[in-house]
Amino acid sequence: MAQADRASATPGFQPLVWSQRHxxxxxxxxxxxxxxxLASLLTGLVIGITLALPASLQALLKNLQVxxxxxxxxxxASVFLKDDTSEAQGRELAEQFGKLAGTDxxxxxxxxxxxxxxxxxSGFAEALELLEDNPLPAVIVVWIHPSLDKQQVRELLSQxxxxxxxxQVKMDSLWLERLQALMAFGSRxxxxxxxxxxxxxxxxxxxxxxLDIQSRREEIVVxxxxxxxxxxxxxxxxxxxxxxxxxxxLLAIVCVQIALLALGEPxxxxxxxxxxxxxxxxxxxxxxxxxxxxxxxxxxxxxxxTVAQHLQEIEPR
Amino acid sequence: xxxxxxxxHIAKTYAGGGQALADVSFTLxxxxxxxxxxxxxxxxxxxxxLIALIERPTRGQLFVNxxxxxxxxxxHIPFYRQHIGIIFQNxxxxxxxxxxxxxxxxxIIRGVGRGDVGRRVRAALDTVGLLGKEQQAxxxxxxxxxxxxGIARAIVNKPRLILADEPTGNLDPQLSAEIxxxxxxxxxxxxxxxIASHDIDLIQRLGCRTLQLEQGTLNSPQETD
Numbered sequence: 388m389a390q391a392d393r394a395s396a397t398p399g400f401q402p403l404v405w406s407q408r409h410x411x412x413x414x415x416x417x418x419x420x421x422x423x424x425l426a427s428l429l430t431g432l433v434i435g436i437t438l439a440l441p442a443s444l445q446a447l448l449k450n451l452q453v454x455x456x457x458x459x460x461x462x463x464a465s466v467f468l469k470d471d472t473s474e475a476q477g478r479e480l481a482e483q484f485g486k487l488a489g490t491d492x493x494x495x496x497x498x499x500x501x502x503x504x505x506x507x508x509s510g511f512a513e514a515l516e517l518l519e520d521n522p523l524p525a526v527i528v529v530w531i532h533p534s535l536d537k538q539q540v541r542e543l544l545s546q547x548x549x550x551x552x553x554x555q556v557k558m559d560s561l562w563l564e565r566l567q568a569l570m571a572f573g574s575r576x577x578x579x580x581x582x583x584x585x586x587x588x589x590x591x592x593x594x595x596x597x598l599d600i601q602s603r604r605e606e607i608v609v610x611x612x613x614x615x616x617x618x619x620x621x622x623x624x625x626x627x628x629x630x631x632x633x634x635x636x637l638l639a640i641v642c643v644q645i646a647l648l649a650l651g652e653p654x655x656x657x658x659x660x661x662x663x664x665x666x667x668x669x670x671x672x673x674x675x676x677x678x679x680x681x682x683x684x685x686x687x688x689x690x691x692x693t694v695a696q697h698l699q700e701i702e703p704r
Numbered sequence: 705x706x707x708x709x710x711x712x713h714i715a716k717t718y719a720g721g722g723q724a725l726a727d728v729s730f731t732l733x734x735x736x737x738x739x740x741x742x743x744x745x746x747x748x749x750x751x752x753x754l755i756a757l758i759e760r761p762t763r764g765q766l767f768v769n770x771x772x773x774x775x776x777x778x779x780h781i782p783f784y785r786q787h788i789g790i791i792f793q794n795x796x797x798x799x800x801x802x803x804x805x806x807x808x809x810x811x812i813i814r815g816v817g818r819g820d821v822g823r824r825v826r827a828a829l830d831t832v833g834l835l836g837k838e839q840q841a842x843x844x845x846x847x848x849x850x851x852x853x854g855i856a857r858a859i860v861n862k863p864r865l866i867l868a869d870e871p872t873g874n875l876d877p878q879l880s881a882e883i884x885x886x887x888x889x890x891x892x893x894x895x896x897x898x899i900a901s902h903d904i905d906l907i908q909r910l911g912c913r914t915l916q917l918e919q920g921t922l923n924s925p926q927e928t929d
Contacts, residue, residue: 400815403817407817407818408812408815606798610809612792613785613786613809613813614782614785614810615809615813616779616782616813617782619813702758703756
């Protein structure tokens with residue numbers, strides 16, 4: 388009866404029936420959540436807030452990076468030329484430097500210009516009068532493109548140093564390195580936090596599904612008695628996890644946008660003090676979608692893990 | 705055609721040490737209807753659970769339709785159960801679903817298309833006389849009607865074997881007689897039935913074979929006339 392009849396009596400795989408069933412299952416799982424609006428709202432909020440934290444950090448970090456890059460625009464190397472370099476040679480060299488890959492403009496400061504600038508800025512004017520020679524070298528200031536990484540910057544500097552006319556090359560890169568290190572730290576911290584909180588979301592959803600399984604224990608037993616397979620019993624719970632993830636993801640996006648909106652005004656005021664018109668960037672469509680996908684994935688995974696663990700325990704007695 | 709059911713020296717001992725069945729052998733032929741009687745605790749439910757593969761025997765062999773069920777793995781059991789109609793004393797209906805959805809459950813489990821589901825559910829409900837109550841909740845029905853929903857669910861897959869565990873245990877004599885008549889009609893259509901019951905009067909009136917369980921063993925089958 389069992390094995391012999393199974394092949395003939397069980398209808399084969401019918402894609403239309405199958406997808407109908409899945410759509411129906413998805414909708415009825417959604418319906419079950421909607422029928423308990425408060426509980427579903429709370430679970431969704433817990434998931435949403437948990438996900439909003441790393442997502443907001445990510446968004447802020449992205450903003451910081453944008454700000455960081457705009458500061459790097461003023462990032463320069465000073466090339467000091469040897470004293471016996473003529474002004475014509477210096478200007479030509481400056482032209483050449485300007486054409487190097489990775490540079491973003493240059494200007495030449497002759498020895499005389501340097502001296503007059505020094506005189507007007509330093510207050511050493513009288514002391515300088517006593518000197519016979521101009522002690523200051525000519526300088527080529529080279530802007531370095533902000534997209535270069537550390538290694539590329541180093542290569543560019545050695546290129547600048549290669550010329551026979553160059554005495555030394557100086558660059559204050561410390562502040563930039565600090566910013567980059569800080570940013571790397573922020574990225575890594577956000578990553579770790581994201582992983583931990585994703586785990587939390589998976590556990591939250593898993594636990595919610597576990598309670599759901601327990602409250603529907605009798606139903607599961609009846610279904611198994613009339614021949615439900617594990618896959619059939621599992622399906623509504625997987626869809627429930629899916630919806631929790633979806634709902635939590637939506638709430639997370641809303642939370643992040645509200646947080647960024649709330650920060651927008653003070654950030655603009657702060658930027659105004661630095662003569663900048665910088666405005667805070669939102670999460671963006673792509674990142675919102677990614678967040679939603681991740682959240683749905685976590686919901687599905689959380690329920691899959693729970694269901695695998697608990698459904699086998701529930702058998703007719 | 706092989707016998708629908710053949711028990712060969714079945715024994716069942718529970719982990720706690722209690723022996724539910726000591727040594728039970730019997731055969732149910734295709735299209736036969738038999739009653740399983742005995743005091744409560746005599747092992748009637750255990751026997752039905754063994755046939756439904758809810759429990760496994762400690763000793764002995766169980767053949768269903770000529771196949772030894774010992775070879776069925778856990779993942780095969782759902783498919784096995786899809787071919788048996790099981791009826792319970794407490795109906796085991798899903799109370800948050802309509803009568804229609806309860807009866808449709810075995811079909812949906814088997815992946816029957818939507819149109820067929822409607823047709824077959826209505827046919828099953830018609831058989832038990834509940835057509836027109838499809839959209840009601842089981843709780844709004846009387847005990848007899850709820851049991852008939854349970855029966856409709858058991859027959860909707862057109863099983864060749866129906867197991868019933870005290871199906872009339874919660875019903876008054878008149879409703880019990882109606883349910884038994886229903887079983888008689890299924891039997892006339894060629895379905896084999898094994899019904900656990902202690903309603904001796906009713907059983908004797910139907911004149912079917914009776915298997916009497918006593919302390920885990922089967923008394924020599926008494927054929928009623």
